[in-house]
Amino acid sequence: MIPYGRQEISQADIDAVTEVLQSDFLTQGPKTPLFEQLIAHKVSAKHALAVNSATSALHIACLVLGVGKGDWLWTTPITFVASANCGLYCGAKVDFVDIDPRTYNLSPTALEQKLITAERDGKLPKVLVAVHLCGQPCDMEAIHKLSQRYGFKIIEDASHAIGGQYKGQYIGSGHYSDITVFSFHPVKIITTAEGGMAVTNNDQLAEKMNLYRSHGITREPHLMTHEPDGPWYYQQIELGYNYRMTELQSALGISQMERLDQYVARRHELANRYDQLLQNLPLTLPWQHPDSYSGRHLYVIRLTLDRLKKTHREIFEALRAEGIGVNLHYIPVHTQPHYQQMGFKRGDYPEAERYYQEAMSLPVFSAMTEQQQDKVVHVLKGILQV
Structure with a gap:
């Protein structure tokens, strides 16, 4: 069977993972920050946060943008269910915008028409998830202009699109969005087996996503309610999740990024x-x-x-x-x-x-x-x- 997609694993990839297996760190060590730095540098973003899947990245992106009960999240109907489910995880309601018949991405024309009606009815979205289907970016300039007029935030679901570009800039640069999400599933362009990444240029959003991906726990004194009891001390300041990426996955991602x-x-x-x-x-x-x-x-x-x-x-x-x-x-x-x-x-x-x-x-x-x-x-x- 010739599959529709599959990973390519080189000897360099195997050696990178083996090196981690023989090291002192399997979960939280130096490889994940390095992988994040490589992604951030590649796409010209300020922050990159590695997580265990793109679904997790979408979830924490919605959380830090304040999506909650009573809010609306809009996305395209032609996507994997995770692009919509992330809104439901936060207690929000979900709606869809029809696709452009040529690009198969969310249609800015249909979006504008729907926004006009939603404004009249008091049902404007808090967040729009723009999915770059097949790796081709949406018309982000048009979508961004609408966001400025109607006041919604934008998540780029770039699960298909790492390494792609829009108007000469790498997807993930954040020029037209608040947060961009990448996937590293085995059928995607590069892989970490399972895994994802959220990138942003906003310091506050990055800090909050960092909390949400790791149980809401911090070791940063400036985020704590009082001075640390000692060098062992941490505080849970949010209700977070166990969404971290392992060192094994990050090592594989670092190796794959070279190609x-x-x-x-x-x-x-x-x-x-x-x-x-x-x-x-x-x-x-x-x-x-x-x-x-x-x-x-x-x-x-x-x-x-x-x-x-x-x-x-x-x-x-x-x-x-x-x-x-x-x-x-x-x-x-x-x-x-x-x-x-x-x-x-x-x-x-x-x-x-x-x-x-x-x-x-x-x-x-x-x-x-x-x-x-x-x-x-x-x-x-x-x-x-x-």
Whole structure:
């Protein structure tokens, strides 16, 4: 099976993890601060905080932005459920904004229309989670302008997008948002096995996220309610969580970071090659906005079903049967049973639902060979009968 995505682990990665296993620190040691510094420097952000998953990063990002009971968090329906669940974790209500039909990201036009109505009804969002689907950044300039007008905070869910750029700046620079979140899951661009990162330029937000990721505990005297009892002393000053990243994960991340630009460049080569090999087929190929340099985490095609003899499901299953590990990113969140219990229903976000009926993620990963890619294309053409 050629998977839709997979990690690439080098001997250098293995050696880096082995070194930590033989060291004095497995959990909290020097590797995690170093990994954070590398990420912050790469994206030109002031602070980076490593956590055990991007989901945890989204959660603490919402907490430090004050999301709570009675608030609204908005995001796109075409994302993994974590982008919406983070609002529910905080007791907030969640709503969605339909996607742009070309980029598949949250539509600034639909956002503006929804904000006009929400302002009239007194239901403006406290936070918007802008998801950079497939690694292509949202139209952050337009979204930021709307945030200035309507007063909401912005989290960039860049789980797909580390190493990508928007208007010449690395995603994560914070020019158009309050906090950016990265994922290091094995199918992502670089991996720490599981793991995530929250980056920000705001000192206060960084300090609070640092508390929330580690039980709400501090050893910093300036944060305590009184002078420390001694060098052993700590205080819990918030209700926090055990969201820390281990030294093993950080060591792997440090090693992988050396190849980040190489990985993104290779994904671009593969995507460009797909563009050439799949042209003139009854497909819509991924469109790239000229302001963006995508991380190219996913290569999503859309089937032109009225020109095909097979259904979406038949084509998907036929590819899987031939050893092509296609996937579908994502099932619209508002159609999930948990969200339908909240009152969402099919038909609420028509562009997202049209996307779901036609979309398919083809294999793309940094170690993919041209022979593997040729097989994907050959099998797909055979199934489409072209």
